Amino acid sequence: MTTNPIQLFDTESSTFTYILAAPGDTDAVIIDPVARHWERDLRHLERLGLKLRLVLETHAHADHVTSAGKLCEMTGALAAVPGGCGIAPAELQLQDGEVLRFGPGEEIRVLHTPGHTAGSMSYAWRRNVFTGDALLIDGCGRTDFQGGSAQALYDSVTGKLFTLPDDTRVWPGHDYQGQSVSTIGWEKRHNARLAGRSRADFARLMDQLDLPRPKLIDVAVPANRNLGLPHGG
């Protein structure tokens, strides 16, 4: 059954943060929280009467710094991160196919979806999938750093995400055009980069993008590998 998460936005990096909770229950999970919004996000949990259990990262972001470590410190929640992203201080190092549990009987299925970065994960919950920067609405993440690979992204999206039920809601890690949500069925048929394109075509397209190096990458990736916490002396 469809249960929408709560979607929060960071205007600086156009990043979405999600709060997940089962209807009628108080256990909550947060996905991809942003450093400068940790107080906003805690206030939302408080206002909604929710108790934070897990903080999930989809990957070690290059464009913003996470507040995962801070939120865990403040609430006692556990950090759960992709095992292949080098985020050493997180308690839970996730592997493909694992299932995370919270609340009265909620399950989050962990999907390894490499390509944007080598370690990137997506998370499936109740006919929703949180795709980080693998699959975006009518687009996809870049594949030119942090072990990125257009071939791997193609396989992750077409071979893994597109096998989810068509009505699965797609909640991306970013959107730059005021969009909020899509579905697997729509992206399979219409995604401007992926629909109807071969693996080789897609790789050529991604190769030609020639994107500038992200301004924050040298700061953000090391910070995110430490859950956004200051590095010890």
Add this chain to the structure above:
Amino acid sequence: MTTNPIQLFDTESSTFTYILAAPGDTDAVIIDPVARHWERDLRHLERLGLKLRLVLETHAHADHVTSAGKLCEMTGALAAVPGGCGIAPAELQLQDGEVLRFGPGEEIRVLHTPGHTAGSMSYAWRRNVFTGDALLIDGCGRTDFQGGSAQALYDSVTGKLFTLPDDTRVWPGHDYQGQSVSTIGWEKRHNARLAGRSRADFARLMDQLDLPRPKLIDVAVPANRNLGLPHGG
């Protein structure tokens, strides 16, 4: 039971638009759509496999123009608006206490909550309330034009909205700080303008705000009274 709507944002006017649908059903309602986003909003309905039945306005906005007329033309949905807002072309002129129905058995309760404007309405659905510019997160709408009245707003919020169950989620018409949602319980206890303040205190506070006249008011209000459609010759 809590069912979150889908929340869309207009960065120009910081306006929220909401899409409501019962889990598992295809009938949808949209609240406060924004003119320049009509294609984005239709695309969201299409991607989610939803059929638009009703377009609701909380009031005749002074800060942005609605796409209600356009969306109704494109989809056959009906426009439902507060009876006291002078929005003549809308099929459904709502009165306080009315119940709107959609989907398999969904009910939207119409609450007349004057004060921001004389006609302003809020809409209650499944432990959610869409408050327009009456109650904002940790704030409230201004009361100095379109028949606004601080006393009326105080009575609407404390006498009507604050009598909803504490865990009712509050989805405002605007937010200027990246916030998404609150609850009646939290606002009752903590709202910076309303919590613990008397009617007279609140009226004094609102009187002293001395806000600039909204830049768009002379264009937006007449346009919104025509559902955002061009005026006939």
